[in-house]
Amino acid sequence: MKSIYIEKQNSSIHVGESYLKVKNYLPEKKCFLICDEHIYEHYSEFIDQFDYIVMGCGEGNKNWNTMEKIIEQLLDKGADRNSFLLGMGGGLVSDVTGFVASIFMRGIEFGFISTSLLSQVDASVGGKNGINFGKLKNMVGVFNPPKFVICDPILLKTLPKRELSSGFGEIIKHAFIKDESLxxxxxxxxxxxLNLDSDLMEDLVFRAVSIKTEVVEGDPFEKGERKKLNFGHTIGHAIENNSDLTHGEAVSVGMNLACQLSQELNGLSADDVQKVNDLLTDFKLPIDHQVSAETINQYLSKDKKKNRSTLDFILLKKIGEATIVTLPIEELKARVIGLCANPKSTR
Known part of the structure; x- marks a missing residue:
């Protein structure tokens, strides 16, 4: 087991720790566990030890209606401002738990047991908690880190293959923007x-988490360097919200498109573009999409990272080095039209 402590956020991430030891990390407060139906089905014997709340599965539950239902149940169960929330699940439960903890009684402490590869390396790290507003992903949210996150590799064994690939998409993103050795x-x-070798997976998760925590430490409120973690996400979110692709799959497509723009605008070599797409497809991730340029551009107009008429877009200089380029929205839209009219995929 390896631990990372984020000093500025007073938050610890424990990679390789058993979820069965979570009580070693809980404060002496009344604890309420939040999970979704899928997690309860797999781990009911463990969850039954707690006073728990079960929410629905799927991105469609990441909204105000779910917040209200959870808060109502917390009040019915006697939760107060000295209570502690423990989330157990993937990115959906991570966001919901962190958001509820941030607004309930003006804020209570929370921790997280991360059950998906995507949440272990991304959603549960860094303190960003958001819910969707209509089709706009994470449009309403807060910065509030958990007291701890437990990343137990054994929990990945129950993941469907697509969800596993989705997590690899985020890890690959970390490699592209920050670490050629990864x-x-x-x-x-x-x-x-891909076969979930336990030792290699623990090492992989630790390396990915280390990259993200280093970035978060230096820029906790996403004013500069942390924006690079959005590589592949700006267009990827638009595709995710208008297709049946998972988050990691949509980000994979977004990275392919961002690399094409990087070749045009940032000097990324054709060889590196090929290497990017080869690695994505080797990990069973898509690089093509069926979403129209018009649909993508409608989403870009409402992107939460937009600053009046411009948007900070993440491009690659080379594998392991990303840059932040401020583009006029109208120029980006024109380039999206060009990318969709002339798709370039390598397989």
Missing amino acids: YLFLKEKREAL
């Missing part, structure tokens, strides 16, 4: 990682 590790160990 890219080489993923390329070399691909088969063993």
